[in-house]
Amino acid sequence: MPAGEITVMAVTVVCVVATHKLAVGVVTGSVTAMVFAKRVARLADPRRRAGSGACRAGASPARSSRR
Numbered sequence: 001m002p003a004g005e006i007t008v009m010a011v012t013v014v015c016v017v018a019t020h021k022l023a024v025g026v027v028t029g030s031v032t033a034m035v036f037a038k039r040v041a042r043l044a045d046p047r048r049r050a051g052s053g054a055c056r057a058g059a060s061p062a063r064s065s066r067r
Contacts, residue, residue, distance in 0.1 A: 004036040
């Protein structure tokens with residue numbers, strides 16, 4: 001499992017256990033997930049074309065975009 005997902009789950013569980021309110025955990029988990037999604041979105045550039053040298057040598061364009 002990726003570190004980002006583990007962090008989101010851990011933060012959510014800690015908030016729910018500490019406050020005994022599931023709603024607080026859901027809101028905190030959602031905000032934490034958005035922060036990680038924004039960080040990952042900076043890494044993926046949708047304007048980059050698969051045929052423009054973005055692929056690794058020997059990898060097909062469809063597989064290289066699923067890292």
